Amino acid sequence: MEQDTRKSTGVRRRTFLDTLLRGWVLAGVAGMAYPVAKYLTPPHAPEAAEKEVEAAAADQVKPGEAVKFEFHGTPALLMNVKTGFVAVSAVCTHLGCIVDWDAGKSQVVCPCHNAIFDYNGNIVSGPAPLPLERFEVDVRDNKVMVRRKG
Numbered sequence: 001m002e003q004d005t006r007k008s009t010g011v012r013r014r015t016f017l018d019t020l021l022r023g024w025v026l027a028g029v030a031g032m033a034y035p036v037a038k039y040l041t042p043p044h045a046p047e048a049a050e051k052e053v054e055a056a057a058a059d060q061v062k063p064g065e066a067v068k069f070e071f072h073g074t075p076a077l078l079m080n081v082k083t084g085f086v087a088v089s090a091v092c093t094h095l096g097c098i099v100d101w102d103a104g105k106s107q108v109v110c111p112c113h114n115a116i117f118d119y120n121g122n123i124v125s126g127p128a129p130l131p132l133e134r135f136e137v138d139v140r141d142n143k144v145m146v147r148r149k150g
């Protein structure tokens with residue numbers, strides 16, 4: 001009788017340990033498969049990248065001023081300059097700091113290492129290797145709509 005209890009406890013312990021081991025193995029496989037799946041999946045779905053974003057109400061950005069807005073999860077800058085509304089990515093192409101608008105000089109400046117861009121996102125000076133990404137802008141019903149260039 002006592003031997004049956006031990007045998008029964010041993011079987012339950014073995015079943016428990018087998019289940020635990022399978023769980024660890026599954027967790028390990030999932031832990032390895034997730035980064036591979038993430039690597040193989042494009043970072044932005046094409047539909048999301050092409051979808052328009054409302055950057056601001058047109059009458060809220062006075063001439064010479066700028067506002068920051070979020071473009072599909074990334075900071076962006078909408079400026080009201082002499083040629084109209086212009087939108088660029090606010091992520092510096094040097095090391096990824098967030099740029100600011102210098103209204104006095106009508107330039108986009110990066111506070112980290114002093115990269116300077118014109119309001120079209122072109123490099124004026126500093127260490128930035130590439131211009132800021134420029135977006136297409138369309139004003140409809142007092143809404144400034146921004147989309148990636150297609």
Ligand code: FES
Binds near residue numbers: 092094115
């Ligand atoms: S991150 Fe902008 S200049 Fe370095």
